[in-house]
Amino acid sequence: VINIEGTILAAAKLKIIDLSYSPGDSVYEHGAPAHFVYTVDTGALCRLRLLPEDRRSILQFLFPGDGFGYEIGRHHRDTAQALTHTKLRAASREALRAAAKSNARLANLLFAAAANAAVVAEERADMLRFRTATEQIAQFLLEMEVRLSIRGQIDLPMRRYHIADYFGLTVETVSRTITALQREKIIEFRDRAQYVIRDKRRLRQLASDASDFEFWSILKRPSKVRRGRRQP
Amino acid sequence: VINIEGTILAAAKLKIIDLSYSPGDSVYEHGAPAHFVYTVDTGALCRLRLLPEDRRSILQFLFPGDGFGYEIGRHHRDTAQALTHTKLRAASREALRAAAKSNARLANLLFAAAANAAVVAEERADMLRFRTATEQIAQFLLEMEVRLSIRGQIDLPMRRYHIADYFGLTVETVSRTITALQREKIIEFRDRAQYVIRDKRRLRQLASDASDFEFWSILKRPSKVRRGRRQP
DNA sequence: CGTGTAGTTGATGCTCCTCAATTTTTGTGG
DNA sequence: CCACAAAAATTGAGGAGCATCAACTACACG
Numbered sequence: 432v433i434n435i436e437g438t439i440l441a442a443a444k445l446k447i448i449d450l451s452y453s454p455g456d457s458v459y460e461h462g463a464p465a466h467f468v469y470t471v472d473t474g475a476l477c478r479l480r481l482l483p484e485d486r487r488s489i490l491q492f493l494f495p496g497d498g499f500g501y502e503i504g505r506h507h508r509d510t511a512q513a514l515t516h517t518k519l520r521a522a523s524r525e526a527l528r529a530a531a532k533s534n535a536r537l538a539n540l541l542f543a544a545a546a547n548a549a550v551v552a553e554e555r556a557d558m559l560r561f562r563t564a565t566e567q568i569a570q571f572l573l574e575m576e577v578r579l580s581i582r583g584q585i586d587l588p589m590r591r592y593h594i595a596d597y598f599g600l601t602v603e604t605v606s607r608t609i610t611a612l613q614r615e616k617i618i619e620f621r622d623r624a625q626y627v628i629r630d631k632r633r634l635r636q637l638a639s640d641a642s643d644f645e646f647w648s649i650l651k652r653p654s655k656v657r658r659g660r661r662q663p
Numbered sequence: 664v665i666n667i668e669g670t671i672l673a674a675a676k677l678k679i680i681d682l683s684y685s686p687g688d689s690v691y692e693h694g695a696p697a698h699f700v701y702t703v704d705t706g707a708l709c710r711l712r713l714l715p716e717d718r719r720s721i722l723q724f725l726f727p728g729d730g731f732g733y734e735i736g737r738h739h740r741d742t743a744q745a746l747t748h749t750k751l752r753a754a755s756r757e758a759l760r761a762a763a764k765s766n767a768r769l770a771n772l773l774f775a776a777a778a779n780a781a782v783v784a785e786e787r788a789d790m791l792r793f794r795t796a797t798e799q800i801a802q803f804l805l806e807m808e809v810r811l812s813i814r815g816q817i818d819l820p821m822r823r824y825h826i827a828d829y830f831g832l833t834v835e836t837v838s839r840t841i842t843a844l845q846r847e848k849i850i851e852f853r854d855r856a857q858y859v860i861r862d863k864r865r866l867r868q869l870a871s872d873a874s875d876f877e878f879w880s881i882l883k884r885p886s887k888v889r890r891g892r893r894q895p
Numbered sequence: 896c897g898t899g900t901a902g903t904t905g906a907t908g909c910t911c912c913t914c915a916a917t918t919t920t921t922g923t924g925g
Numbered sequence: 926c927c928a929c930a931a932a933a934a935t936t937g938a939g940g941a942g943c944a945t946c947a948a949c950t951a952c953a954c955g
Contacts, residue, residue, distance in 0.1 A: 432781045480789065483872075488789050503778050531771055538770030539763055545777035546735050549664045552784030557712065557720050559791050560831030564943070591902065599792030604943060606903055623902070640715075796911070823934060836911060838935055855920075855934070 433548045435468045435498035435527070437520070439540050443530040445522040452476075452513035458500070460510045465502035467521040471495050474517025475588035478509045479596065489597040492589065494578050498544070500524075514588040559599065565641035567598050568608045569634050572618060576628055587624045611644075612637075665780045667700045667730035667759070669752070671772050675762040677754040684708075684745035690732070692742045697734035699753040703727050706749025707820035710741045711828065721829040724821065726810050730776070732756075746820040791831060797873035799830045800840045801866050804850060808860055819856045844869075 440447065450469075452458060458469065461481065476493040490509060493499055499511060501524065531538040558567065571594065572585075579585050591609075595602045612618045617633050620626045628634055637644055672679065680699075684690060690701065693713065708725040722741060725731055731743060733756065763770040790799065803826065804817075811817050823841075827834045844850045849865050852858045860866055 432785060433778060482793065486793065488792065490785055490789075501778070503775065503782065508782070531767070531774070533767055535763070535765055535767040535770050538767050538774055542763070542770055542774040542777055543735065545774055545781055546665060546733070549777055549780040549784055550735065550740070552781055552788060553664060553722055556784060556788040556791055557722075559788055560720065561714065561718065601944060602902075603904085603945085607943095610903075822932095833912060834934070835913085835936085839911095842935075 432552075433498065433501045433541075433545045435470065435501055435541070435544060436496065437470050437498075439498075439537070439544065440468075440470065440520070440522050440527075442537050442540060443522070443527055443534070445526050445530065448521045450519040450521055452517045452519070454513055454515055456513045456517075458511040458513065458519065459507050461507060463507050464505060465500065465507050465524055467500055468498065468524050468527060469500040469511075469519045469521045470498045472518040472520055475514040476511055476517055477514060477589065477593060477597075478511050480509050487596045488599070489593055492593075492597070514593070563641050564598070564600050564604050564608055565611075565644055566638055567600075568594070568605065569612070569638040569641065571598075572612075572626070572628065573631075573634060573638055583627055585626050585628075587626070591623075664784075665730065665733045665773075665777045667702065667733055667773070667776060668728065669702050669730075671730070671769070671776065672700075672702065672752070672754050672759075674769050674772060675754070675759055675766070677758050677762065680753045682751040682753055684749045684751070686745055686747055688745045688749075690743040690745065690751065691739050693739060695739050696737060697732065697739050697756055699732055700730065700756050700759060701732040701743075701751045701753045702730045704750040704752055707746040708743055708749055709746060709821065709825060709829075710743050712741050719828045720831070721825055724825075724829070733759075746825070795873050796830070796832050796836050796840055797843075798870055799832075800826070800837065801844070801869040801873065803830075804844075804858070804860065805863075805866060805870055815859055817858050817860075819858070823855070 448467075449472075450458075452474070458476065459465070459467075471493050473495055476499075478490045478493065478499060480488045480490060482488055491499070492514075493511075500507070500521075502508065527541075531541055558570075562570070575587060576585050579587070591605050592602045594600075595605045598605075609618075609620070612634075613620060615630075615633070617628070617630045617637070618626050619629050681704075682690075682701075684706070690708065691697070691699075703725050705727055708731075710722045710725065710731060712720045712722060714720055723731070724746075725743075732739075732753075734740065759773075763773055790802075794802070807819060808817050811819070823837050824834045826832075827837045830837075841850075841852070844866075845852060847865075849860070849862045849869070850858050851861050
């Protein structure tokens with residue numbers, strides 16, 4: 432949940448362990464004892480939760496600099512999974528807690544990190560409530576550019592179904608939306624992972640309001656556009 | 664965001680101010696300088712955010728014992744509004760911060776409160792993603808019973824549109840759902856505010872899975888297809 | 896080569912929203 | 926206390942957005 436960054440671990444003067452994971456590996460699983468806190472050195476991960484009926488909910492994608500793994504209770508409430516080859520640095524949660532007990536400065540850093548996490552989580556709840564699929568995915572593509580782009584080229588570490596589970600959509604909707612954005616020449620995918628933003632102004636506009644984006648009609652354009660109403 | 668409870672304020676030995684509000688009064692508004700943190704003594708409030716196009720988003724309902732108003736930055740990011748006659752206790756945010764700087768125990772209490780707020784916010788984001796209107800409202804009615812019931816009778820301090828803005832639904836959907844629950848004799852409303860839970864078992868069941876609830880049963884045939892399967 | 900996984904595309908329909916009309920409740924002044 | 930206006934809540938019809946189901950393509954890997 433909470434972004435325990437490298438600066439915090441340095442302030443605590445804790446012993447750091449280096450870890451390495453391959454795509455698909457779990458750093459920890461739901462229900463496991465929460466012994467460590469982690470920060471991402473290189474690579475990409477996601478925090479997820481399994482729901483009834485084979486659904487998954489992805490809480491967060493994690494990139495270099497992000498922290499995760501801190502729990503209030505004794506056990507992890509989520510699962511952390513590597514998306515690519517990933518290197519982490521870990522420190523003992525108990526040692527961190529013990530250090531915070533006598534070190535007011537450290538405790539205040541932790542407080543600030545947790546308060547920030549709460550704000551971010553509330554913002555996200557807001558996003559999920561009111562934005563359409565197109566708005567959310569446009570926003571997502573913009574954010575991934577900020578974090579991942581190399582000379583304008585973005586290499587997505589996650590699959591379509593990760594994006595779907597992050598927003599509570601289906602893979603079909605994600606696919607259709609991305610296809611529509613390509614047809615409009617707003618983005619361009621070289622393969623399934625690599626893309627370039629061609630029209631950032633329109634993408635930004637879509638991220639804030641997709642109401643004038645005629646999503647389905649664009650998809651149906653090759654064939655005749657049927658506006659005929661369904662019979663009751 | 665963060666639940667700064669009375670116990671925390673007591674630990675900080677801060678000067679406490681007593682405040683009183685009438686229904687509709689704002690405790691603070693979006694953009695105002697964040698000078699104080701508050702705990703609810705009596706009454707009910709909500710934290711909300713105004714969105715484009717006359718939409719509102721209610722982040723949280725607040726009842727006796729709940730804390731609110733703490734901000735990371737210098738200004739409030741939300742608005743806090745009284746729903747009923749309300750009494751609050753307030754303390755200076757700066758004084759709290761200053762006390763935490765030298766008091767590691769206090770700083771750790773603040774950290775725990777913030778970490779808890781982050782967990783709650785993440786849970787809520789999850790709720791909003793995957794649950795239907797019926798599931799969310801059933802859950803809501805159960806939670807209000809826990810916090811507000813007096814001898815089995817619940818007196819809702821909020822309007823229908825507050826509930827709608829809390830879940831990102833419309834008042835019409837909230838109204839239809841509540842009417843359906845009454846029709847099924849699961850709950851019973853005396854007036855718009857006061858209700859009694861008549862069949863808690865079924866309400867609990869609906870809160871976790873409303874797929875077999877024949878919601879539009881009067882108008883439409885029930886569907887036997889459940890949402891959310893993903894199997895080849 | 897088959898087999899499996901990821902992704903795309905199409906047809907159909909459920910859930911909830913929008914708009915509009917109506918009823919009920921609340922608040923105010925005579 | 927009632928009359929009246931304003932606000933809140935309910936009800937109905939129809940449509941938008943996304944899910945579901947199904948079929949198909951593309952690619953990886955033994």
